[in-house]
Amino acid sequence: MTEIAIKITVNGRPQEAVVEPRLTLADFLRENCRLTGTHLACEHGVCGACTVLVDGAAVRSCLMFAVQAADREVTTVEGIAAPDGTLSPVQAAFRDCHGLQCGFCTPGFIMSLTALLRDNPDPTDEDIRVGLSGNLCRCTGYQGILAAARQAAPGPAEA
Amino acid sequence: MTGPGAWPVPGADRALERARIGRSAPRPDGPAKVAGTFPYANDLRVPGMLHARTLRSPHPHARVRRIDATAARAMPGVAAVVTAADVPGVPTYGLIHPDQPVFAPVGGVARYVGEPVAAVAAVDGRTARRALAAIEVEYEPLEPLTDPRRAADPRTPPIHPNGNIYRELTLRHGDPGARGPVEVVDSYLVGQQDQAFLACEAALALPAADGGVDLMLATQWLHSDRDQMAACLGLPEEKVRLTLAGVGGAFGGREDVTLQIHGALLALATGSPVRIAYDREESFLAHPHRHPARMWFRHSATRDGDLIAVAARIVMDGGAYASSSPAVIANAVTHAAGPYRVPNVRVDGVVVRTNNPPCGAMRGFGVPQVTIGHEAQMDRLATALGMDPVALRLRNAIGPGDLLPTGQAVPPPLPVREVIEAVAAAPAPPPATAATPARDRPGGRGAQADPARIRRGTGYGVGVKNLMFSEGFDDSATARVVLELDRDGQPRAVVHTACAEVGQGFVTIAGQIARTELGLDAVVLAPADTAVASAGSTSASRQTWMSGGAVRKASVAAVDEVLRRVAASLRLPPAAAATPRRLLTLADGAVTGPEAGVSVGLADVLAAGGPVDVTETFRHRPTHPMDAFGQGDCHVAYACAAHRAVVDVDLDTGLVRVVELTLAQDVGTMLNPLSVLGQVEGGTAQGLGLALMEELVVTDGMVINTTFHDYLLPTAADVPPLRLIPIEQPAPEAPYGVKGIGEAPTGTATPAIVAAIRDAVGRDLRRVPVRPADLVLPPDPTVYLAPPDEDPEPQGPAEPAARDGMGLSDATPGAGTPPGPDQPPAPGASP
Ligand code: FES
Ligand code: FES
Numbered sequence: 009m010t011e012i013a014i015k016i017t018v019n020g021r022p023q024e025a026v027v028e029p030r031l032t033l034a035d036f037l038r039e040n041c042r043l044t045g046t047h048l049a050c051e052h053g054v055c056g057a058c059t060v061l062v063d064g065a066a067v068r069s070c071l072m073f074a075v076q077a078a079d080r081e082v083t084t085v086e087g088i089a090a091p092d093g094t095l096s097p098v099q100a101a102f103r104d105c106h107g108l109q110c111g112f113c114t115p116g117f118i119m120s121l122t123a124l125l126r127d128n129p130d131p132t133d134e135d136i137r138v139g140l141s142g143n144l145c146r147c148t149g150y151q152g153i154l155a156a157a158r159q160a161a162p163g164p165a166e167a
Numbered sequence: 168m169t170g171p172g173a174w175p176v177p178g179a180d181r182a183l184e185r186a187r188i189g190r191s192a193p194r195p196d197g198p199a200k201v202a203g204t205f206p207y208a209n210d211l212r213v214p215g216m217l218h219a220r221t222l223r224s225p226h227p228h229a230r231v232r233r234i235d236a237t238a239a240r241a242m243p244g245v246a247a248v249v250t251a252a253d254v255p256g257v258p259t260y261g262l263i264h265p266d267q268p269v270f271a272p273v274g275g276v277a278r279y280v281g282e283p284v285a286a287v288a289a290v291d292g293r294t295a296r297r298a299l300a301a302i303e304v305e306y307e308p309l310e311p312l313t314d315p316r317r318a319a320d321p322r323t324p325p326i327h328p329n330g331n332i333y334r335e336l337t338l339r340h341g342d343p344g345a346r347g348p349v350e351v352v353d354s355y356l357v358g359q360q361d362q363a364f365l366a367c368e369a370a371l372a373l374p375a376a377d378g379g380v381d382l383m384l385a386t387q388w389l390h391s392d393r394d395q396m397a398a399c400l401g402l403p404e405e406k407v408r409l410t411l412a413g414v415g416g417a418f419g420g421r422e423d424v425t426l427q428i429h430g431a432l433l434a435l436a437t438g439s440p441v442r443i444a445y446d447r448e449e450s451f452l453a454h455p456h457r458h459p460a461r462m463w464f465r466h467s468a469t470r471d472g473d474l475i476a477v478a479a480r481i482v483m484d485g486g487a488y489a490s491s492s493p494a495v496i497a498n499a500v501t502h503a504a505g506p507y508r509v510p511n512v513r514v515d516g517v518v519v520r521t522n523n524p525p526c527g528a529m530r531g532f533g534v535p536q537v538t539i540g541h542e543a544q545m546d547r548l549a550t551a552l553g554m555d556p557v558a559l560r561l562r563n564a565i566g567p568g569d570l571l572p573t574g575q576a577v578p579p580p581l582p583v584r585e586v587i588e589a590v591a592a593a594p595a596p597p598p599a600t601a602a603t604p605a606r607d608r609p610g611g612r613g614a615q616a617d618p619a620r621i622r623r624g625t626g627y628g629v630g631v632k633n634l635m636f637s638e639g640f641d642d643s644a645t646a647r648v649v650l651e652l653d654r655d656g657q658p659r660a661v662v663h664t665a666c667a668e669v670g671q672g673f674v675t676i677a678g679q680i681a682r683t684e685l686g687l688d689a690v691v692l693a694p695a696d697t698a699v700a701s702a703g704s705t706s707a708s709r710q711t712w713m714s715g716g717a718v719r720k721a722s723v724a725a726v727d728e729v730l731r732r733v734a735a736s737l738r739l740p741p742a743a744a745a746t747p748r749r750l751l752t753l754a755d756g757a758v759t760g761p762e763a764g765v766s767v768g769l770a771d772v773l774a775a776g777g778p779v780d781v782t783e784t785f786r787h788r789p790t791h792p793m794d795a796f797g798q799g800d801c802h803v804a805y806a807c808a809a810h811r812a813v814v815d816v817d818l819d820t821g822l823v824r825v826v827e828l829t830l831a832q833d834v835g836t837m838l839n840p841l842s843v844l845g846q847v848e849g850g851t852a853q854g855l856g857l858a859l860m861e862e863l864v865v866t867d868g869m870v871i872n873t874t875f876h877d878y879l880l881p882t883a884a885d886v887p888p889l890r891l892i893p894i895e896q897p898a899p900e901a902p903y904g905v906k907g908i909g910e911a912p913t914g915t916a917t918p919a920i921v922a923a924i925r926d927a928v929g930r931d932l933r934r935v936p937v938r939p940a941d942l943v944l945p946p947d948p949t950v951y952l953a954p955p956d957e958d959p960e961p962q963g964p965a966e967p968a969a970r971d972g973m974g975l976s977d978a979t980p981g982a983g984t985p986p987g988p989d990q991p992p993a994p995g996a997s998p
Contacts, residue, residue: 044210045203047415049365050447054875057365085203095201103197104180106841109849110670111200112365112415118201138606141884144875146365146416147670149848150883152841 014078018043019087027074033067034058036074037084045085045115049144056143059116060084066123085115088122098122098160107156109147117143121157130164131157187683188903191841194675195692196668207413208385209369209444216371217246217288219433219443220295221426222302223452224277224284227311227522227868228326231271231304236285239301244294247436248302250285251275254432256401260424262391262527266329267488269399269428276309278326278487279524280869281452288433288441311522311868315461315484318519326487331520333485334493336500338797340572341511347467347475351547355464355540356934358862359484360457360853362529363880364669366415368425368453369444372434379406380431385414387421389665390701399428400435407431411695417669418853419528422706423490425453451873455490455527456863458483458518460499460536466544472552474563476511477504477544477572481537483518483526490527492518497638498533500797504572505541506583506631506807507563512572514797522868528706530853531632535914538630539935542918546626546925556922557591560629574798578805580896582833586809587629589831589892596827598623599815609815610822611884620818623826626922628915629809633802634907635709639792642709642803644785645700646717648681648725650769651778658756658769659689660725666695666702666714671909672842673710677718679838680902684722686754687769700784708806708907711838716785716902724781726753732776733758733767788900804898808832808911810851810919816927821939823859823924825885828916831892835906844891846909852886854916858924859885862936 011026018041025040034051037043037060047057051070058069061083088096098121101107108114117140124131124139131139136157137150145153186192199205224231236248251258251272258272259265271277271284285302289295317323318331325331370384379402386392389409397407414421430443445453460483467476481499485492500516531538549556564587565571567579599608601618608616636642647663662681668674674692681690695702702714730747743750751760759766773779793799813826830847837843853861860879864871872878897904917935925932928942 038210042212043203044206047207047366048209049367049415050875052447052874052876055365085201089202093202095198099201102201103193106191106193106845108194108197108200109672109845110365110414110416111196111205112207112670114200115203134604134606137883138611141882144365144880144882146363146418146853146880147849148845149850149852149889150886151848151889152845154883 012075014075016074016077017081019083029073029075031074032070033060033072033074033077033082034069037069037082043084043086047112047115049112054144055116056120057113057116059119059143061119061123064123066120085118088118096122098125101156101160105152105156105159107148107152113143113145117145117153121160125161129162131161185682185688186679188679188838191839192675192679194672195678196674205413207366207415208383209366211371211383211412211442213371213440216440216442217290217433217437218292218295219286219288219430219441220292220299221283221429221449222285222287222299222304224271224282224306225280226277226306226308227280227313228309229277229306230309231273231275231277231284232307233305234273234285235303239287239298242294242298242301244290245298246288246290246439247433248285248287248298249432249436253436254399257398260395260399260428261489262423262491263493264329264489265398266327277306278522281524282487283429286429286433288437313521313523313868315482315519315521318521319482319517326522327520333489333518333520334496335517336496336797337795338500338512338514338572340574340798343511343513345467345476345511348470349548349551350465350467351544351551352465353544353547353931354933355462355543357460357536357539358936359459359526359865360529360857360861361451361863361878362418362420362454363878364416364418364420367445367447367450368421370426370430372430372441372443374434374438375406377406379408380434381408381410382427382431383410383412384427385412385421387417387667387669387706388704389667389695389697391704392424392427393697395424396427396431400431409697411667414667414669417705418530419532419706420454421669422528422704423455447875448873451863451870451878452524455486455525457529458485458492458495458526458533458536462537462540464540464544466548468548468552470552472554472559472562474507474509477509479503479514479540481514481516484521484523485518486521486523486525488525490525492526495527495533498633499537501573501801502534502631502633503537503541505538506565506629508565508569509572514572523865524870530850531910531913532707534630534632534910535854535857535917538628538914539918539921542628542630542922546922556627557587560587560627572797573793573801575800575802580833580898581631581805581807582894582896583629583631583807585894586807586831586833589894590627590809590811590829593811593829593890593892595625596813607824609817609824610820614817614820614822616817616822617819621815622818622927624814624816624923624925624927626812626919626926627809628812628917628919628922630911630915631805631807632708632911632914634804634806635707635712635787636703637790637802639790642703642713642787644702644713644717645782646714646721647699647780647782648718648721649778649780650685650725650729650773652770652773653689656770657689658687658773659691660685660687661691661693662718663693663699664695664702664714664717665697665699666710667705668695669705671705671710671846672839673705673714675842676711676715676838680715680718681722684719685726687756699782708910711905712901712907713785713787715905717783719902720785721781721783724783725779728779728781729753729758729769729772732772733765737763737765804900804906806833806906806908806911808915810912810915812919812923814920814923814927816924816942818928818943821942823937825855825887825920827887829890829892830912831894832908832912833906834893834895834908835898835901836895836904837893838903838905843893843908847891847912848889850909850913851889851916852881854913855886855920856881857936858917858920859936
């Protein structure tokens, strides 16, 4: 099989690899980059656990090939804390609001919510519910996640 | 009270991380989980590891005539292929009865779609997958047995040497022939739900120098896995060592062995580390599901609405292997009358073997099914009596001291009346209007429901769930607490249990308990593993009570040891030395005793005497087996809950929007209120899923929907805000008065939502989940009604043998010889 040389900037660091065209971005991140915070729960685009940012847009990394991310900026859950390890406001809100139980869905929610709040810093509860309805959580019943979203939203003052 | 949109956010109060019991300490694993660095079982990698895959039977029922793995073994990159011939120990395993083959053997029978036949380890996953395709298996398909009613018929040939009946139970309480002037009779059907934990099964198996194996895995019960593995591997238990890896949800679906033995066999065969992990489809095929059930109920009451009798028959499909079926049916039978005072109860329950997927534990464990039935019946009875459904429930609410159908007195507290009153009194949400935006109508924006065609309904679901293990099981949990000095010479506590943290928050609670008892902030949890004795399963709402109880007991013992040491140094009179707690206290890292003029740092005590290292085992009050009439002190404790659901239904499409859910729950003492809220909300969402969308569709033994595209889970847009009204009544027998809280609301959410839909559309819905078609198409009798011959009641004089030909007559051998309706036992009598 023809392999393709690609370069992807992952969490600010350039990653070069020669990959098969069918390698998903999720597998590239998990296996090649050893960034296992991007989770796979369905591998067919339903659960959102594998959500990452590609050039700032939230995408399901199980549905994208690594070669499609060539020459782009990919941000995973490991890349959104400050360099000194300080959690991002969204990460901190999930921790503080009991927005997680098993936590397997959490990285996907954090990435979806990060993109959502960037586009809409002052969402209504309905905006959040609809905006996060592409991510599945089996543990929480979502209320702690919605609380985390409300806490993390910067609000109109900063909009 | 917690209202919608009013989730009590603790904010970023770092002091909460050291909170003792009663406050909402955040999860200690939270920072790693939000940072993406928490290692789940399927994140584990070691250099040189092999990748395993499992070959599964595509047939619901087939004889395995031949397996030829020659070509697969010869493939470059394939390290090993194992089949039944390579299992050195006992060829079968199982949670209660070891009736499931590790692999279906040549000459033997594969009994469900997905039964393992062989497993491969190769250098990478792709090679392993190709090797599976290269294994030749010749099957002789056999007629599958897929109808549980046929499986219960003694004339049906057995599909397993152990027969087709896992367990048949007869419960007779009071006068089983009693009837009342007002009766409602109906049948209900509950579909098959999947636990659908988000992280699929995974483990890393490491061969050990001593000939044993180390396994890091996601599971609910390390020691049960260990025991089953050791037996099949032919190894002594101490050579099979398990460590819990990160678990991404469980809900009962990790109680059974799935990949554990396969992974270990491959690691031992190859001498290499082996990673074995499932994808979603394999996960759906590999673990047991919630039992589908067919139920028949007859409720009899006085004209004033006092329940006189409940008769029920329950047929559960256990699928191909036993798993926990025998315990599930016991729960279903003993809870069939619900949280009501019923003087006369007769329940006949059977769980059978079929060629459908195996069923076992899922949150609620047999209780959600019967709760769907008894709550539907209570509403029907209220209609028949012309009574308010809440008033009928309150009139019959069981309370401490009343007799349960098992003849046990209700152990206090059980605030059934309080939970019903609380939900009924909660304010109702505002009605939908023409101005309600489309996305808040049934079906959301996409459906564009016509507001004129939307109907609102309100329904109630009340239930009770037993806590912990029952029927005389020796239920124990062990904890070890070590007080030692850290590298900086500061005292700290290390808490070690085998309790599986699966998301429920035991790691949080264990720290809170240890900090409370030890008076010490520095508490760390050792990884859960089999180096310490069993914690029992993370199931049955039991770990806060059981492993929490063990942590408390070990912490108290550790304090006692510290105080003893200090007391010994004081040369007290023997009487005082024997009870040092009278004189001394350990708090904030120091032992003080003003009377004795003592103040000594814990660090000094540990420096002088070495670490304190104590291990304690906690047990709850023993339970007892039931007699042949289902009578006996078989459950140790209960928790009750009541949901009120408000729904909008679009009459044109049959789409349902759950507008609001209110839950009042018997929570004992809340050690961590936000953890309680998280548990009951998660449980409620799973109950909503069962009401509206979650069903594993099995046709002729074939599972049709093994992806999240077609097995639907509730999303944030489906689950409304939940109002929780906690009813805090400490359980006197429990550590701190706690109660298990995760299961009760799963059982009550479903019937509340179904009742609300009935209220909205005026249909007798007998099938759960309720599908859109069930609301708009004419009722299909084959779907809605169990056949009349499922009625276990001979109408008129008893004719036990000839009644139904289903082998469920009163004279069934093996279940004792309970009296027929014409010869009732005295109330509470034993044979
Ligand atoms: S794993 Fe990508 S959406 Fe589920
Ligand atoms: S916290 Fe477990 S799936 Fe969301």
